[in-house]
Amino acid sequence: MERVWLERKVLSENDRLAAALRERFAEHNILCLNLISSPGSGKTSLLERTLENFDSGERVAVLTGDIQTENDAKRLARSGFPVKQITTGGTCHLDAAMIDRALQDWHLEDIDLLLIENVGNLVCPAIYDLGQALNVVALSVTEGEDKPLKYPVIFRNADAVLLTKIDLLPHLGVSIRNFDDAIARVMPQPRVFPVSARTGEGLDRWLQWLDEKRIRADL
Protein backbone atom coordinates (compact mmCIF):
# COMPACT_ATOMS: atom_id res chain seq x y z
CA MET A 1 0.00 0.00 0.00
CA GLU A 2 2.80 2.38 0.94
CA ARG A 3 4.47 1.65 -2.36
CA VAL A 4 1.33 2.46 -4.37
CA TRP A 5 1.04 5.76 -2.53
CA LEU A 6 4.69 6.62 -3.24
CA GLU A 7 4.29 5.83 -6.92
CA ARG A 8 1.20 8.03 -7.09
CA LYS A 9 3.12 10.90 -5.55
CA VAL A 10 5.98 10.59 -8.08
CA LEU A 11 3.45 10.37 -10.93
CA SER A 12 1.44 13.40 -9.84
CA GLU A 13 4.63 15.49 -9.61
CA ASN A 14 5.48 14.26 -13.12
CA ASP A 15 1.99 15.17 -14.37
CA ARG A 16 2.40 18.71 -13.03
CA LEU A 17 5.71 19.16 -14.88
CA ALA A 18 4.33 17.55 -18.05
CA ALA A 19 1.37 19.93 -18.05
CA ALA A 20 3.76 22.89 -17.85
CA LEU A 21 5.75 21.48 -20.79
CA ARG A 22 2.55 20.95 -22.78
CA GLU A 23 1.65 24.59 -22.22
CA ARG A 24 5.07 25.77 -23.40
CA PHE A 25 4.88 23.52 -26.50
CA ALA A 26 1.45 25.00 -27.35
CA GLU A 27 2.72 28.53 -26.82
CA HIS A 28 5.51 27.93 -29.36
CA ASN A 29 3.36 25.87 -31.77
CA ILE A 30 5.59 22.85 -31.24
CA LEU A 31 4.24 19.41 -32.12
CA CYS A 32 5.79 16.99 -29.63
CA LEU A 33 5.79 13.26 -30.40
CA ASN A 34 6.74 10.50 -27.94
CA LEU A 35 8.02 7.35 -29.68
CA ILE A 36 7.86 4.21 -27.54
CA SER A 37 8.78 0.56 -28.12
CA SER A 38 10.57 -2.52 -26.82
CA PRO A 39 14.36 -2.52 -27.03
CA GLY A 40 15.38 -3.30 -30.60
CA SER A 41 12.09 -2.58 -32.35
CA GLY A 42 13.85 -0.18 -34.67
CA LYS A 43 12.93 3.26 -33.27
CA THR A 44 16.30 4.79 -34.11
CA SER A 45 16.43 3.40 -37.67
CA LEU A 46 12.93 4.68 -38.23
CA LEU A 47 13.81 8.13 -36.93
CA GLU A 48 16.90 8.15 -39.18
CA ARG A 49 14.72 7.44 -42.20
CA THR A 50 12.15 10.03 -41.07
CA LEU A 51 14.79 12.76 -40.63
CA GLU A 52 16.30 11.95 -44.04
CA ASN A 53 12.98 12.87 -45.58
CA PHE A 54 12.87 16.36 -44.09
CA ASP A 55 14.38 19.37 -45.86
CA SER A 56 17.45 20.62 -44.05
CA GLY A 57 15.71 23.93 -43.32
CA GLU A 58 12.92 22.29 -41.33
CA ARG A 59 12.65 23.16 -37.66
CA VAL A 60 12.93 19.65 -36.27
CA ALA A 61 14.73 18.57 -33.08
CA VAL A 62 15.21 15.18 -31.41
CA LEU A 63 15.64 14.02 -27.81
CA THR A 64 16.66 10.40 -27.45
CA GLY A 65 16.57 8.45 -24.19
CA ASP A 66 18.69 5.51 -23.14
CA ILE A 67 19.83 3.83 -19.95
CA GLN A 68 23.45 3.97 -21.11
CA THR A 69 25.46 4.98 -24.21
CA GLU A 70 25.11 7.91 -26.58
CA ASN A 71 24.99 5.64 -29.65
CA ASP A 72 21.53 6.73 -30.77
CA ALA A 73 22.28 10.44 -30.56
CA LYS A 74 25.42 9.89 -32.65
CA ARG A 75 23.43 8.02 -35.29
CA LEU A 76 20.66 10.62 -35.40
CA ALA A 77 23.01 13.64 -35.37
CA ARG A 78 24.19 12.64 -38.87
CA SER A 79 20.87 14.07 -40.08
CA GLY A 80 22.17 17.57 -39.30
CA PHE A 81 19.18 18.37 -37.05
CA PRO A 82 19.70 19.22 -33.36
CA VAL A 83 19.83 15.99 -31.37
CA LYS A 84 20.41 15.49 -27.65
CA GLN A 85 20.88 12.24 -25.74
CA ILE A 86 19.22 11.85 -22.34
CA THR A 87 21.05 9.11 -20.44
CA THR A 88 18.78 7.98 -17.62
CA GLY A 89 21.50 6.01 -15.81
CA GLY A 90 19.22 3.16 -14.75
CA THR A 91 15.73 4.60 -14.91
CA CYS A 92 13.55 2.61 -17.29
CA HIS A 93 11.66 5.55 -18.84
CA LEU A 94 11.97 9.25 -19.60
CA ASP A 95 10.11 11.64 -17.31
CA ALA A 96 9.00 15.25 -17.67
CA ALA A 97 11.85 16.60 -15.52
CA MET A 98 14.42 15.01 -17.88
CA ILE A 99 12.74 16.63 -20.89
CA ASP A 100 12.58 19.97 -19.11
CA ARG A 101 16.32 19.85 -18.28
CA ALA A 102 17.27 18.75 -21.80
CA LEU A 103 15.38 21.70 -23.32
CA GLN A 104 17.03 24.32 -21.10
CA ASP A 105 19.69 25.38 -23.61
CA TRP A 106 17.52 25.05 -26.71
CA HIS A 107 15.44 27.92 -28.11
CA LEU A 108 11.89 26.65 -28.34
CA GLU A 109 11.04 29.36 -30.88
CA ASP A 110 13.34 27.56 -33.35
CA ILE A 111 11.47 24.25 -33.12
CA ASP A 112 8.25 23.15 -34.85
CA LEU A 113 8.51 19.41 -34.37
CA LEU A 114 10.08 17.77 -31.31
CA LEU A 115 10.62 14.03 -31.66
CA ILE A 116 11.28 12.16 -28.41
CA GLU A 117 12.66 8.62 -28.61
CA ASN A 118 11.84 7.04 -25.27
CA VAL A 119 13.83 4.32 -23.47
CA GLY A 120 13.19 0.85 -24.94
CA ASN A 121 10.43 -0.45 -22.66
CA LEU A 122 6.72 -1.15 -23.20
CA VAL A 123 5.60 -0.57 -19.61
CA CYS A 124 6.63 2.55 -17.68
CA PRO A 125 6.94 4.92 -20.67
CA ALA A 126 3.16 4.47 -21.02
CA ILE A 127 2.41 6.18 -17.71
CA TYR A 128 5.03 8.97 -17.59
CA ASP A 129 3.60 11.95 -19.45
CA LEU A 130 6.24 14.10 -21.17
CA GLY A 131 3.92 16.88 -22.38
CA GLN A 132 3.66 15.26 -25.83
CA ALA A 133 0.71 15.75 -28.21
CA LEU A 134 1.17 12.39 -29.93
CA ASN A 135 2.07 8.91 -28.75
CA VAL A 136 3.49 6.58 -31.35
CA VAL A 137 4.33 2.95 -30.58
CA ALA A 138 6.80 1.03 -32.72
CA LEU A 139 6.17 -2.72 -32.75
CA SER A 140 8.45 -5.02 -34.68
CA VAL A 141 6.81 -7.91 -36.53
CA THR A 142 9.48 -10.18 -34.98
CA GLU A 143 8.02 -9.55 -31.50
CA GLY A 144 4.84 -11.50 -32.19
CA GLU A 145 1.23 -10.44 -32.60
CA ASP A 146 0.37 -11.06 -28.93
CA LYS A 147 2.16 -7.93 -27.71
CA PRO A 148 -0.80 -5.48 -27.96
CA LEU A 149 -2.83 -7.74 -25.64
CA LYS A 150 0.07 -8.11 -23.22
CA TYR A 151 0.88 -4.38 -23.03
CA PRO A 152 -2.59 -2.88 -23.54
CA VAL A 153 -2.01 0.48 -21.81
CA ILE A 154 0.64 1.60 -24.26
CA PHE A 155 -1.47 0.63 -27.29
CA ARG A 156 -4.71 2.06 -25.86
CA ASN A 157 -3.07 5.49 -25.54
CA ALA A 158 -1.30 5.39 -28.91
CA ASP A 159 -2.23 7.74 -31.75
CA ALA A 160 -0.46 5.49 -34.23
CA VAL A 161 1.41 2.19 -34.34
CA LEU A 162 4.44 1.76 -36.57
CA LEU A 163 4.60 -1.92 -37.45
CA THR A 164 8.33 -2.20 -38.19
CA LYS A 165 10.65 -4.64 -40.00
CA ILE A 166 7.93 -5.83 -42.38
CA ASP A 167 10.68 -6.93 -44.78
CA LEU A 168 11.10 -9.92 -42.40
CA LEU A 169 7.44 -11.03 -42.69
CA PRO A 170 8.10 -13.74 -45.30
CA HIS A 171 10.37 -15.50 -42.78
CA LEU A 172 8.09 -15.32 -39.75
CA GLY A 173 4.80 -17.09 -40.42
CA VAL A 174 2.73 -14.07 -39.35
CA SER A 175 0.90 -11.50 -41.47
CA ILE A 176 0.10 -7.81 -41.12
CA ARG A 177 -3.52 -8.93 -40.71
CA ASN A 178 -2.60 -10.82 -37.48
CA PHE A 179 -1.14 -7.62 -36.04
CA ASP A 180 -4.05 -5.46 -37.23
CA ASP A 181 -6.50 -7.79 -35.49
CA ALA A 182 -4.55 -7.78 -32.22
CA ILE A 183 -4.10 -4.01 -32.25
CA ALA A 184 -7.82 -3.45 -32.96
CA ARG A 185 -8.66 -5.34 -29.77
CA VAL A 186 -6.94 -2.76 -27.55
CA MET A 187 -6.70 0.46 -29.58
CA PRO A 188 -9.96 2.42 -29.81
CA GLN A 189 -9.23 3.89 -33.27
CA PRO A 190 -6.54 1.71 -34.78
CA ARG A 191 -4.07 3.47 -37.05
CA VAL A 192 -1.27 1.16 -38.11
CA PHE A 193 1.57 1.98 -40.50
CA PRO A 194 3.39 -1.14 -41.67
CA VAL A 195 6.94 -0.01 -42.51
CA SER A 196 10.44 -1.22 -43.25
CA ALA A 197 13.31 1.14 -42.47
CA ARG A 198 15.53 -1.15 -44.56
CA THR A 199 13.55 -1.16 -47.82
CA GLY A 200 11.68 2.09 -47.26
CA GLU A 201 8.32 0.35 -47.79
CA GLY A 202 5.39 2.14 -46.16
CA LEU A 203 7.39 5.18 -45.04
CA ASP A 204 5.42 7.49 -47.38
CA ARG A 205 2.13 6.90 -45.51
CA TRP A 206 3.79 7.48 -42.15
CA LEU A 207 5.45 10.71 -43.34
CA GLN A 208 2.17 11.93 -44.80
CA TRP A 209 0.36 11.32 -41.51
CA LEU A 210 3.10 13.20 -39.66
CA ASP A 211 2.83 16.09 -42.13
CA GLU A 212 -0.91 16.30 -41.59
CA LYS A 213 -0.40 16.41 -37.82
CA ARG A 214 2.18 19.17 -38.21
CA ILE A 215 -0.12 21.27 -40.40
CA ARG A 216 -2.91 20.88 -37.86
CA ALA A 217 -0.59 21.89 -35.00
CA ASP A 218 0.31 25.04 -36.91
CA LEU A 219 -3.27 26.23 -37.39
Add this chain to the structure above:
Amino acid sequence: MERVWLERKVLSENDRLAAALRERFAEHNILCLNLISSPGSGKTSLLERTLENFDSGERVAVLTGDIQTENDAKRLARSGFPVKQITTGGTCHLDAAMIDRALQDWHLEDIDLLLIENVGNLVCPAIYDLGQALNVVALSVTEGEDKPLKYPVIFRNADAVLLTKIDLLPHLGVSIRNFDDAIARVMPQPRVFPVSARTGEGLDRWLQWLDEKRIRADL
Protein backbone atom coordinates in the same frame (compact mmCIF):
# COMPACT_ATOMS: atom_id res chain seq x y z
CA MET B 1 16.56 12.70 -3.89
CA GLU B 2 13.39 11.64 -2.09
CA ARG B 3 12.60 9.33 -4.98
CA VAL B 4 16.00 7.62 -4.83
CA TRP B 5 15.50 7.02 -1.12
CA LEU B 6 12.04 5.53 -1.70
CA GLU B 7 13.34 3.20 -4.39
CA ARG B 8 16.12 2.05 -2.07
CA LYS B 9 13.60 1.26 0.62
CA VAL B 10 11.45 -0.82 -1.74
CA LEU B 11 14.55 -2.61 -3.02
CA SER B 12 15.92 -3.43 0.43
CA GLU B 13 12.55 -4.90 1.45
CA ASN B 14 12.65 -6.96 -1.75
CA ASP B 15 16.20 -8.12 -0.98
CA ARG B 16 15.12 -9.32 2.45
CA LEU B 17 12.26 -11.39 0.95
CA ALA B 18 14.50 -12.70 -1.85
CA ALA B 19 17.11 -13.86 0.68
CA ALA B 20 14.41 -15.80 2.54
CA LEU B 21 13.30 -17.42 -0.74
CA ARG B 22 16.91 -18.29 -1.60
CA GLU B 23 17.25 -20.02 1.75
CA ARG B 24 14.07 -22.04 1.19
CA PHE B 25 15.21 -23.03 -2.31
CA ALA B 26 18.56 -24.22 -0.90
CA GLU B 27 16.83 -26.14 1.87
CA HIS B 28 14.76 -28.05 -0.73
CA ASN B 29 17.61 -28.41 -3.26
CA ILE B 30 15.67 -26.36 -5.80
CA LEU B 31 17.57 -24.76 -8.65
CA CYS B 32 15.77 -21.49 -9.44
CA LEU B 33 16.37 -19.77 -12.78
CA ASN B 34 15.21 -16.25 -13.69
CA LEU B 35 14.71 -15.77 -17.45
CA ILE B 36 14.74 -12.14 -18.58
CA SER B 37 14.39 -10.42 -21.97
CA SER B 38 12.71 -7.69 -23.98
CA PRO B 39 9.09 -8.26 -24.99
CA GLY B 40 9.00 -10.65 -27.92
CA SER B 41 12.50 -12.11 -27.64
CA GLY B 42 11.05 -15.59 -27.54
CA LYS B 43 11.24 -16.54 -23.85
CA THR B 44 8.00 -18.52 -23.92
CA SER B 45 8.85 -20.43 -27.13
CA LEU B 46 12.20 -21.28 -25.67
CA LEU B 47 10.66 -22.52 -22.43
CA GLU B 48 8.19 -24.60 -24.44
CA ARG B 49 11.07 -26.27 -26.27
CA THR B 50 12.99 -26.72 -23.02
CA LEU B 51 10.04 -28.36 -21.25
CA GLU B 52 9.43 -30.67 -24.22
CA ASN B 53 12.90 -32.07 -23.65
CA PHE B 54 12.28 -33.07 -20.04
CA ASP B 55 10.88 -36.48 -19.10
CA SER B 56 7.36 -36.20 -17.75
CA GLY B 57 8.51 -37.50 -14.38
CA GLU B 58 10.95 -34.65 -13.82
CA ARG B 59 10.28 -32.31 -10.92
CA VAL B 60 10.08 -29.08 -12.91
CA ALA B 61 7.74 -26.13 -12.28
CA VAL B 62 7.28 -22.78 -14.02
CA LEU B 63 6.17 -19.32 -12.91
CA THR B 64 5.51 -16.90 -15.74
CA GLY B 65 5.09 -13.15 -15.30
CA ASP B 66 3.12 -10.73 -17.44
CA ILE B 67 1.47 -7.34 -17.12
CA GLN B 68 -1.77 -8.74 -18.53
CA THR B 69 -3.12 -11.98 -20.02
CA GLU B 70 -2.58 -15.60 -19.08
CA ASN B 71 -1.51 -16.57 -22.61
CA ASP B 72 1.97 -17.71 -21.63
CA ALA B 73 0.78 -19.95 -18.79
CA LYS B 74 -1.72 -21.56 -21.17
CA ARG B 75 1.01 -22.24 -23.73
CA LEU B 76 3.42 -23.63 -21.13
CA ALA B 77 0.80 -25.74 -19.32
CA ARG B 78 0.57 -27.95 -22.42
CA SER B 79 3.89 -29.43 -21.28
CA GLY B 80 2.07 -31.12 -18.41
CA PHE B 81 4.35 -29.57 -15.78
CA PRO B 82 2.92 -27.30 -13.05
CA VAL B 83 2.70 -23.74 -14.42
CA LYS B 84 1.34 -20.62 -12.76
CA GLN B 85 0.83 -17.17 -14.26
CA ILE B 86 1.72 -14.12 -12.18
CA THR B 87 -0.17 -11.14 -13.60
CA THR B 88 1.52 -8.00 -12.31
CA GLY B 89 -1.32 -5.67 -13.39
CA GLY B 90 0.97 -2.82 -14.44
CA THR B 91 4.23 -3.47 -12.62
CA CYS B 92 7.10 -3.84 -15.09
CA HIS B 93 8.94 -6.66 -13.28
CA LEU B 94 8.40 -9.57 -10.93
CA ASP B 95 9.41 -9.08 -7.32
CA ALA B 96 10.17 -11.49 -4.46
CA ALA B 97 6.77 -10.97 -2.80
CA MET B 98 4.99 -12.08 -6.00
CA ILE B 99 7.12 -15.24 -6.14
CA ASP B 100 6.50 -15.92 -2.47
CA ARG B 101 2.71 -15.62 -2.92
CA ALA B 102 2.71 -17.78 -6.07
CA LEU B 103 4.55 -20.58 -4.25
CA GLN B 104 2.17 -20.67 -1.29
CA ASP B 105 0.04 -23.57 -2.56
CA TRP B 106 2.89 -25.52 -4.13
CA HIS B 107 4.89 -28.16 -2.26
CA LEU B 108 8.52 -27.17 -2.57
CA GLU B 109 9.61 -30.71 -1.76
CA ASP B 110 8.13 -31.78 -5.14
CA ILE B 111 10.27 -29.34 -7.15
CA ASP B 112 13.90 -29.65 -8.29
CA LEU B 113 13.96 -26.97 -10.96
CA LEU B 114 11.92 -23.75 -10.80
CA LEU B 115 11.90 -21.75 -14.02
CA ILE B 116 10.74 -18.14 -13.71
CA GLU B 117 9.84 -16.24 -16.88
CA ASN B 118 10.07 -12.58 -15.95
CA VAL B 119 8.03 -9.70 -17.46
CA GLY B 120 9.37 -8.60 -20.87
CA ASN B 121 11.67 -5.72 -19.90
CA LEU B 122 15.47 -5.30 -19.92
CA VAL B 123 15.66 -2.75 -17.10
CA CYS B 124 13.89 -3.33 -13.80
CA PRO B 125 13.99 -7.15 -13.77
CA ALA B 126 17.78 -6.72 -13.47
CA ILE B 127 17.56 -5.16 -10.02
CA TYR B 128 14.70 -7.08 -8.39
CA ASP B 129 16.17 -10.23 -6.85
CA LEU B 130 13.75 -13.20 -6.80
CA GLY B 131 15.96 -15.58 -4.84
CA GLN B 132 17.18 -17.26 -8.06
CA ALA B 133 20.51 -19.06 -8.39
CA LEU B 134 20.83 -18.36 -12.12
CA ASN B 135 20.08 -15.36 -14.32
CA VAL B 136 19.57 -16.09 -18.00
CA VAL B 137 18.98 -13.33 -20.54
CA ALA B 138 17.29 -14.06 -23.86
CA LEU B 139 18.33 -11.67 -26.64
CA SER B 140 16.81 -12.00 -30.08
CA VAL B 141 19.16 -11.46 -33.04
CA THR B 142 16.48 -9.14 -34.49
CA GLU B 143 17.03 -6.66 -31.63
CA GLY B 144 20.48 -5.61 -32.83
CA GLU B 145 23.94 -6.21 -31.43
CA ASP B 146 24.02 -2.88 -29.55
CA LYS B 147 21.65 -4.10 -26.81
CA PRO B 148 24.29 -5.48 -24.38
CA LEU B 149 25.98 -2.06 -24.30
CA LYS B 150 22.68 -0.26 -23.81
CA TYR B 151 21.43 -2.54 -21.00
CA PRO B 152 24.73 -3.48 -19.36
CA VAL B 153 23.40 -4.29 -15.86
CA ILE B 154 21.27 -7.18 -17.04
CA PHE B 155 24.11 -8.70 -19.09
CA ARG B 156 26.76 -8.12 -16.41
CA ASN B 157 24.71 -10.18 -13.93
CA ALA B 158 23.77 -12.92 -16.38
CA ASP B 159 25.06 -16.48 -16.02
CA ALA B 160 24.17 -17.20 -19.63
CA VAL B 161 22.74 -15.45 -22.68
CA LEU B 162 20.37 -17.24 -25.02
CA LEU B 163 20.82 -15.64 -28.43
CA THR B 164 17.42 -16.45 -29.93
CA LYS B 165 15.84 -16.59 -33.41
CA ILE B 166 19.15 -17.41 -35.11
CA ASP B 167 17.15 -18.89 -38.02
CA LEU B 168 16.55 -15.24 -39.03
CA LEU B 169 20.28 -14.37 -39.23
CA PRO B 170 20.54 -14.79 -43.04
CA HIS B 171 17.97 -11.99 -43.44
CA LEU B 172 19.47 -9.49 -40.98
CA GLY B 173 23.00 -8.54 -42.01
CA VAL B 174 24.43 -9.36 -38.56
CA SER B 175 26.38 -12.41 -37.39
CA ILE B 176 26.67 -14.35 -34.14
CA ARG B 177 30.20 -12.93 -33.95
CA ASN B 178 28.79 -9.37 -33.72
CA PHE B 179 26.69 -10.38 -30.72
CA ASP B 180 29.53 -12.34 -29.10
CA ASP B 181 31.77 -9.27 -29.31
CA ALA B 182 29.14 -6.94 -27.83
CA ILE B 183 28.29 -9.37 -25.02
CA ALA B 184 31.99 -9.86 -24.17
CA ARG B 185 32.29 -6.12 -23.54
CA VAL B 186 29.82 -6.18 -20.63
CA MET B 187 29.70 -9.78 -19.40
CA PRO B 188 32.69 -10.82 -17.26
CA GLN B 189 32.59 -14.50 -18.32
CA PRO B 190 30.57 -14.60 -21.51
CA ARG B 191 28.51 -17.75 -22.04
CA VAL B 192 26.31 -17.43 -25.10
CA PHE B 193 24.01 -20.12 -26.50
CA PRO B 194 22.85 -19.28 -30.04
CA VAL B 195 19.49 -21.03 -30.45
CA SER B 196 16.41 -21.23 -32.64
CA ALA B 197 13.20 -22.41 -31.01
CA ARG B 198 11.77 -22.84 -34.50
CA THR B 199 14.43 -25.15 -35.98
CA GLY B 200 15.75 -26.52 -32.70
CA GLU B 201 19.31 -25.49 -33.61
CA GLY B 202 21.58 -25.02 -30.60
CA LEU B 203 19.05 -26.26 -28.03
CA ASP B 204 21.22 -29.29 -27.16
CA ARG B 205 24.04 -27.11 -25.77
CA TRP B 206 21.60 -25.05 -23.72
CA LEU B 207 19.91 -28.17 -22.30
CA GLN B 208 23.29 -29.71 -21.48
CA TRP B 209 24.35 -26.57 -19.57
CA LEU B 210 21.06 -26.61 -17.66
CA ASP B 211 21.56 -30.29 -16.81
CA GLU B 212 25.05 -29.59 -15.47
CA LYS B 213 23.68 -26.81 -13.28
CA ARG B 214 20.95 -29.12 -11.97
CA ILE B 215 23.42 -31.85 -11.13
CA ARG B 216 25.62 -29.36 -9.29
CA ALA B 217 22.60 -28.00 -7.33
CA ASP B 218 21.80 -31.55 -6.23
CA LEU B 219 25.25 -32.30 -4.77
